[in-house]
Amino acid sequence: MTDHQHxxxxxxxxxxxxxxxxxxxxxxxxxxxxxxxxxxxxLAQSANSSRDVIVSIFLSGGTDGMxxxxxxxxxxxxxGRPTLAIPRPDAAGTGARAVALDNFFGFSPGMAPLMPxxxxxxxxxxxxxxxxxxxxxHFDAQRYIEVGKPQDPRVTxxxxxxxxxxxxxxxxxxxxxxxxLTSGLPQTLVGGPKTLPIPNPxxxxxxxxxxxxxxxxxxxxxxxxxAIDPVADNALDSTNTIALLQRINFSGYAPTNGxxxxxxxxxxxxxxxxxxxxxxxxxxxxxxxxGGWDTHAxxxxxADLDGGFMHNKMLDLSRALAAFHADVIQGTTSYGVTVVxxxxxxxxxxxxxxxxxxxxxxxxxxxxxxxxxxxxxxxNGWPGLARENLEAGQDLRVTLDHRxxxxxxxxxxxxxxxxxxxxxxxxxxxxxxxxx
Amino acid sequence: MASSDTExxxxxSPNDREPGYESGSESGSGSDGHSAVADRRRFFALGASAAxxxxxxxxxxAQRPVGRPTPLPAGTSAGQDPSAxxxxxxxxxVRRVTMGLAPADVALARQLGYxxxxxxxxRPASMDDAALESTIASRLPMTQMTADLLRTADGGEVVAxxxxxxxxxxxxAKAQLRERxxxxxxxxxxxxxxxxxFLKMADDREVIxxxxxxxxxxLLRASAHxxxxxxxxxxxxxxxxxxxxxxxxxIMELHTMGVDGGxxxxxxxELSRILTGWSMTNTGAFRFIRSYHDRNAKTFLGRSFPxxxxxxxxxxxxxxxxxxxxxxxxxxxxxxxxxxxMARWLLAYEPPxxxxxxxxxxxxxxxxDIPSMIRTILASRNLLAAPAKYKRPFHYAVSALRALGTDTxxxxxxxxxxxxxxxxxxxxxxxEQPNGYPDRIDWWSGLVITRWSYAQALSVQNSATATxxxxxxxxxxxxxxxxxxxxxxxxxxxxxxxxxRTALLTYLKGGTYNDTRVRETLSLALxxxxxxxx
Numbered sequence: 001m002t003d004h005q006h007x008x009x010x011x012x013x014x015x016x017x018x019x020x021x022x023x024x025x026x027x028x029x030x031x032x033x034x035x036x037x038x039x040x041x042x043l044a045q046s047a048n049s050s051r052d053v054i055v056s057i058f059l060s061g062g063t064d065g066m067x068x069x070x071x072x073x074x075x076x077x078x079x080g081r082p083t084l085a086i087p088r089p090d091a092a093g094t095g096a097r098a099v100a101l102d103n104f105f106g107f108s109p110g111m112a113p114l115m116p117x118x119x120x121x122x123x124x125x126x127x128x129x130x131x132x133x134x135x136x137x138h139f140d141a142q143r144y145i146e147v148g149k150p151q152d153p154r155v156t157x158x159x160x161x162x163x164x165x166x167x168x169x170x171x172x173x174x175x176x177x178x179x180x181l182t183s184g185l186p187q188t189l190v191g192g193p194k195t196l197p198i199p200n201p202x203x204x205x206x207x208x209x210x211x212x213x214x215x216x217x218x219x220x221x222x223x224x225x226x227a228i229d230p231v232a233d234n235a236l237d238s239t240n241t242i243a244l245l246q247r248i249n250f251s252g253y254a255p256t257n258g259x260x261x262x263x264x265x266x267x268x269x270x271x272x273x274x275x276x277x278x279x280x281x282x283x284x285x286x287x288x289x290x291g292g293w294d295t296h297a298x299x300x301x302x303a304d305l306d307g308g309f310m311h312n313k314m315l316d317l318s319r320a321l322a323a324f325h326a327d328v329i330q331g332t333t334s335y336g337v338t339v340v341x342x343x344x345x346x347x348x349x350x351x352x353x354x355x356x357x358x359x360x361x362x363x364x365x366x367x368x369x370x371x372x373x374x375x376x377x378x379x380n381g382w383p384g385l386a387r388e389n390l391e392a393g394q395d396l397r398v399t400l401d402h403r404x405x406x407x408x409x410x411x412x413x414x415x416x417x418x419x420x421x422x423x424x425x426x427x428x429x430x431x432x433x434x435x436x
Numbered sequence: 437m438a439s440s441d442t443e444x445x446x447x448x449s450p451n452d453r454e455p456g457y458e459s460g461s462e463s464g465s466g467s468d469g470h471s472a473v474a475d476r477r478r479f480f481a482l483g484a485s486a487a488x489x490x491x492x493x494x495x496x497x498a499q500r501p502v503g504r505p506t507p508l509p510a511g512t513s514a515g516q517d518p519s520a521x522x523x524x525x526x527x528x529x530v531r532r533v534t535m536g537l538a539p540a541d542v543a544l545a546r547q548l549g550y551x552x553x554x555x556x557x558x559r560p561a562s563m564d565d566a567a568l569e570s571t572i573a574s575r576l577p578m579t580q581m582t583a584d585l586l587r588t589a590d591g592g593e594v595v596a597x598x599x600x601x602x603x604x605x606x607x608x609a610k611a612q613l614r615e616r617x618x619x620x621x622x623x624x625x626x627x628x629x630x631x632x633x634f635l636k637m638a639d640d641r642e643v644i645x646x647x648x649x650x651x652x653x654x655l656l657r658a659s660a661h662x663x664x665x666x667x668x669x670x671x672x673x674x675x676x677x678x679x680x681x682x683x684x685x686x687i688m689e690l691h692t693m694g695v696d697g698g699x700x701x702x703x704x705x706e707l708s709r710i711l712t713g714w715s716m717t718n719t720g721a722f723r724f725i726r727s728y729h730d731r732n733a734k735t736f737l738g739r740s741f742p743x744x745x746x747x748x749x750x751x752x753x754x755x756x757x758x759x760x761x762x763x764x765x766x767x768x769x770x771x772x773x774x775x776x777x778m779a780r781w782l783l784a785y786e787p788p789x790x791x792x793x794x795x796x797x798x799x800x801x802x803x804x805d806i807p808s809m810i811r812t813i814l815a816s817r818n819l820l821a822a823p824a825k826y827k828r829p830f831h832y833a834v835s836a837l838r839a840l841g842t843d844t845x846x847x848x849x850x851x852x853x854x855x856x857x858x859x860x861x862x863x864x865x866x867x868e869q870p871n872g873y874p875d876r877i878d879w880w881s882g883l884v885i886t887r888w889s890y891a892q893a894l895s896v897q898n899s900a901t902a903t904x905x906x907x908x909x910x911x912x913x914x915x916x917x918x919x920x921x922x923x924x925x926x927x928x929x930x931x932x933x934x935x936x937r938t939a940l941l942t943y944l945k946g947g948t949y950n951d952t953r954v955r956e957t958l959s960l961a962l963x964x965x966x967x968x969x970x
Contacts, residue, residue, distance in 0.1 A: 061868075227965040297682075
């Protein structure tokens with residue numbers, strides 16, 4: 001692998017003074033259009049019409065990546081986890097065991113529904129990846145990943161928000177460019193123009209009498225116009241989005257290709273994302289959380305272990321992603337979508353005394369899409385789980401900055417070469433995550 | 437503006453124009469002509485503009501204060517801070533120490549004055565909320581049950597009755613400041629009811645509520661002995677030789693010292709060893725289990741805990757944890773962190789350093805006396821300079837009930853309204869992570885549609901057995917001008933902006949005057965951006 005140097009010459013640029021941009025864009029939302037920290041915006045004017053929509057999934061709580069993607073080829077994995085280890089694919093007996101991805105890594109049974117996506121070459125597994133920051137605080141670690149730069153309180157936007165702010169909209173007239181399927185605005189999206197948290201897109205209405213709803217909506221739009229930001233922007237984007245979402249039939253959405261989304265919250269979130277993407281209304285980014293991975297005790301990574309808590313969580317995750325893959329990515333009409341899946345940190349190499357795992361470091365991450373170089377497990381060399389090879393004597397080392405994966409996707413799949421803005425003060429190394 | 441306030445931020449010179457305010461806005465927020473507003477902006481160094489961190493923003497950074505991340509996203513305010521409309525210092529206080537303006541509280545504050553009303557709210561024991569409590573006890577009998585009975589009761593109903601009771605108290609208790617602090621401590625010592633179920637009932641009853649306006653030391657110790665907390669953070673099963681670090685980490689990171697408080701990963705590991713054995717019975721009562729305890733020598737925050745003999749008593753083993761908790765209470769980082777967080781809650785998203793320092797000193801001087809810290813934070817000159825804060829969904833929902841003049845008679849059963857409000861993203865006791873619901877504008881402000889639809893749904897409640905909003909309270913006199921005047925008085929205590937009054941009148945007069953139109957107008961007033969602030 002070579003150091004990546006991004007060459008501005010290879011892309012068309014469109015440089016505008018902020019005010020010109022505002023005028024160009026119609027000047028309605030004023031600051032709704034771009035954040036004030038951009039004194040001068042350099043918009044990536046992508047000539048590439050095959051830009052992907054990105055679906056970003058954050059597994060919150062610190063996912064035990066070694067239970068998702070099992071390093072069965074490393075004997076120290078079994079030494080450190082006498083009760084929690086997932087048996088090798090070739091283990092004797094009839095019990096549950098890993099499903100081999102290659103001769104070293106395997107999916108645990110809970111992740112097996114993703115085998116078709118992996119075998120189709122659309123799913124890339126990245127291992128021993130994570131953040132350069134060593135914080136084992138959920139909240140700091142998560143914020144650093146969502147922000148895109150650790151330990152810099154001056155950076156308060158999110159990496160995806162800054163991407164949206166520095167790339168031309170897929171559709172200039174789109175009222176909604178990005179959304180979190182969340183009950184609040186995720187840090188990842190902060191700073192993005194026309195970006196909202198929408199926990200349930202199927203129910204995006206101000207309610208009340210249909211005969212007065214237009215008048216009341218207009219009243220509210222006017223009332224919020226002079227409010228301070230982000231309140232004013234959010235209200236403007238919301239009123240503009242009502243009609244858009246009402247045009248989409250979420251409840252009657254029929255997945256294709258035999259896909260069946262789980263009825264769980266996460267399954268339904270991905271189903272909503274699929275409906276939105278297929279409606280082709282200009283949404284460029286969807287962010288969702290999948291929480292509950294903070295497995296300090298009775299982790300249950302297998303169905304018959306401590307009630308199988310984590311096994312069931314993995315099943316829900318993998319079934320939802322497998323459905324999304326079949327429905328949106330692999331279907332007869334493949335939509336240009338890249339999915340990224342990351343967590344704030346992994347967990348200790350060794351289990352604790354309560355058949356759980358405490359906060360660790362290196363972890364697994366995933367990327368999925370037609371233009372993702374998948375069907376393999378990407379590492380920057382497996383660091384090993386022998387005590388002398390562990391970070392602080394406890395944890396899988398981080399040998400690959402997760403931003404390497406994200407930056408390559410931002411530039412090659414999302415058509416935005418402004419990586420120095422999306423990931424400030426970071427020089428990514430492209431690892432061949434995307435297909436050329 | 438008292439000029440003494442501006443001394444607080446000596447690092448920001450009076451001539452500093454915040455570059456962030458050069459927005460491309462036609463309204464030209466550069467016209468910081470309101471000197472009060474401008475001063476306030478400098479004084480609080482609004483985080484909105486303290487966010488660059490990009491190569492292209494380098495030249496702006498020299499004058500930016502550096503601190504923890506700010507509540508506002510990159511981007512700056514095109515509008516005016518809503519507090520610019522708030523002329524009366526007394527009403528500023530009522531907004532901050534209640535769950536929303538209501539005529540009775542406004543009248544009482546006018547009678548007692550600023551300091552008098554604050555002192556009244558700081559002494560909940562002197563208030564008579566007996567009638568409310570007996571209503572709760574009869575309607576929500578599970579709130580009175582022992583843990584033994586709760587353990588075998590319908591779990592979903594236990595959770596629902598606890599949340600219903602919390603709503604009744606937040607909306608209707610006279611002890612409003614205590615309710616504001618219960619909202620705060622409930623998040624500070626967050627416990628997800630989805631994990632712990634009925635155990636949260638005792639935690640709410642015996643940890644949060646009794647100590648919300650007491651001593652922080654009592655509150656922390658009670659929390660550390662709470663079955664709900666020990667179970668939520670997996671402390672109850674933590675045992676030697678491989679302790680579980682979950683609670684040991686969070687008691688430092690979230691409950692006391694703060695993430696930048698100066699502890700290390702080694703301190704987390706050592707504290708987890710010290711706390712082994714801190715567990716509970718199956719009804720959530722504290723229980724020390726000696727076979728779980730690590731008797732080997734430990735070093736925590738530089739202090740040695742010598743090895744213990746096998747003959748050590750349970751009390752001796754458990755006392756290691758008590759000593760460690762005392763160390764956390766004495767640690768200067770704890771005074772600073774709790775002071776900062778309380779000032780953020782009561783005063784401003786970016787509390788001035790001087791206020792935080794003074795509050796930390798109060799914490800140290802009084803052994804963490806919460807009312808004394810509140811006195812320091814809410815000194816009137818501080819509050820006069822404070823920008824508005826954005827109501828979180830629970831606060832907003834309850835403030836709407838209060839503004840509409842409801843009480844325990846017109847609300848016979850809160851549940852349908854409460855569960856409807858959950859769509860705003862803040863169902864009580866259900867934040868899954870141990871850091872509690874966010875108190876940040878940018879987390880909540882995108883959810884306006886759910887606020888507007890809640891306001892609409894609430895405004896048409898007319899059930900004698902559930903919730904009834906009495907529109908006749910507002911139809912006095914029974915015409916458009918009368919209704920809008922009542923809104924101005926009940927929702928805004930007379931400080932309704934003229935522009936809002938005009939807009940409400942225009943809507944109300946834009947159709948046939950009838951009860952439906954009046955209720956729509958009420959819902960618009962509740963939805964209005966001016967009603968989202970406190």
